[in-house]
Amino acid sequence: MSTETVAARPTIDGARLRAWLPKYGVYIAIVLLVLYNIFFTPYFLTWSNLRIQLIQVAPIVIVALGMALVIGTEGIDLSVGSVMALAAALIPLYLGYGVVAAVLVSLLAGVAVGLINGVLVAKVGLQPIVATLALFVGGRGLAVVISEGKLKDIRDPNLLYLGSGDLLGIPVLVWIAAALVLVIAFVVRRTVFGRRLLAIGGNRPATELAGLPVKRVLITVYVVCAVLASIAGLLSVARIQSSDASAVGLLIELSAITAVVVGGTPLTGGKVRVLGTVAGALLMQLVIATMIKHNLQPSTTEMVQAVIILIAVYVARERKTR
């Protein structure tokens, strides 16, 4: 008996640690990195630095929220960067009719892309990675055609306010991102849609057999993801004060997927960690910022990012035997 209990203890702790790490590891990493920066990075703990970091991370957070929902259904959306480009390309075209019209048109573009993705995945039955690959390639092409390949300056003060204005001392961009985080967290936790989304990711055949409107939910998920991406697209235009369809949102799908995975949402679906996703995006932003402040090459930064992704996936991996 006594030997058994002694032998059993470390495995119990191991199991507990394994359950705990994927959930809270990202927060610990952030705390450690912030502590390191406070002591070793000059001018880290200044308001202007924090401001820059938050402004930079906001579009990634917004895109990652949608990505987290899609990944929660055991899917993936590669087209988010192209949706940002489409939104960016449409803005200068319709700005003449007013900010509201321009914003609406670019959001509608998001709805359209989301519908196409959703129908391909839910009704046609394509694998999400293939279905969204089509618009990943084609979407940006279309965006470049719409913008005639030109970089266009944006001067509308209302739109620029979204990108560089302040409200109560905090950038509007950050307010918007924070509001969206709250909305998505609420949707996941409190709504019928959120529960169904998680059930579909957890066991799609079972939810189909249970009589849930699986196709409708899946299409909605892809629409929400694309709309969030178009919001990120128009905010990016507002921030950099110009629209460049060939550059906006380039490779953001990878940053978003990284944020989701590092935040502890499993790629196997059935779970969505909204706050974890935000923390994942913040962590990656902090890592990059730290590297830059210490004058390390971008190549080094990329390799460190790769290591973090591997650690996140390793920690979250499923136990083979139960």
Next chain:
Amino acid sequence: MALLEVVDVSKTFPGVRALDGVSFTLKPGEVHALVGENGAGKSTLIKVLTGVYQPDGGELRYQDKPSQFGTPMDAQRAGISTIYQEVNLVPLMSVAQNLFLGREPRNRFGLIDRKRMDREARTILSDYGVSADVRRPLGTLALGAQQMVALARAVMIDAKVVIMDEPTSSLEPREVQTLFGVIRDLHARGIGIVYVSHRLDELYEICDAVTILRDGKLVHTGRLADLERIKLVSLMLGRDMAEVRREGATAFSGAATGDDQAPPVLRVRELNSRHKLHDVSFDVRPGEVVGLGGLLGAGRSETIKAVGGAYHLDSGDIEVDGKDLRKPTPVRAVRAGIAVQPEDRKAEGIVPGLSVRENIALAVLPRVSRGGLVSDAKIDAIVERFMTRLRIKASSPDQAVGDLSGGNQQKVLLARLLATDPKVLLLDEPTRGIDVGAKAEVQSLIDELAAEGLGVVLVSSDAEELVEGSDRVVVLRDGVVVGTLTGDEVTTEDLMSTIAKDTREH
């Protein structure tokens, strides 16, 4: 002299003894039937024979020499070919390429001689009744023709043993006869054949010997002609004819429920689905438990799924409470009051990562929400009601269902179905893989629900459970209703004799 032989093999997986001291001998030129219900150990034995699994104990002998196949490739090289239900060839390559894969004829430059390959493929395949263009991609052929190509390939690579796992499950009757012709030919050439099937007529037509497994143990082996059909069925289902009468092994009360006069709550008419169901019709009245009897592959699960809108039908009518369920889909079926408990609890039933609470509320979310927002109070009321009623043992409603025992998972699934207030409950193996206590609880629950006026359809491969739980038993064989047992006929003897009845000797 034996061609392929296993002596006293055992194989254990965590928690299951899949094979327990099983011996099996295949002689050259013999067609040997391997039969048994789900979990009997047939697939494990085949996997041991073909090198997929290494046995924990016992010996494998091939051509009278002790052998060991480390991988399926080793077994294939030695001359043991397997033809699975799902054809394992390359669908995008041409028929001829598939046939000659790895042994293509070459011309004098060492390149593949396409013309010769296509010509030879045509000749070979015509013996197998395949007349399709051999240059077409294999995937464009009908499944039966694909299976013939697989068989031709197996024979071509000098197979001495061919293992066929339910080869006729997707074949047309005409194709079955072609297959049998090929089998007789192989038989004449001294090739040993292991034939797995649940179609008794086929077994008696083509097989010489039979080995019956049950719960991982060998229960019978010998010449098939010496074994009566009824005896074969009773050996498979595990009831000795002498002890068939034994009563009280289940928790069913045995009292008949249901009103003979009441209009049926479920009317199923002439369900047809290619290869699987042929004109399946039956009624279920409120308060009645109707059992679906038959062997594995008889079409029981297909019938249940079809009624639940989750199985493709070519034609047929399903009525609930007199209302026609046009174009059944799971959404429509649930809305009409049909609740289906699928056979595979883990794959199609529960959502293991979600909590007990979420699983129970899954199908009734719109009812416990307002404006798309779920009300925790309403969910809690439902969850508490069913956790108490079904005595679901979980540390809390928030525990993940995947962490519960099999019996409690099953109860959670039943709770989810009952929460939708169904009129008809279709249960596919409700007590499989759950402990004795939970089994009794589920059985008495079925009685209770029927007494409350629900129409219940019960599928169980446990003959006793089926007979004691049902007021009426509809017996299926090869997708056809071959008999209905009512009143005093609802006994395991009658069930077995109906299943075993020879339809070919009229």
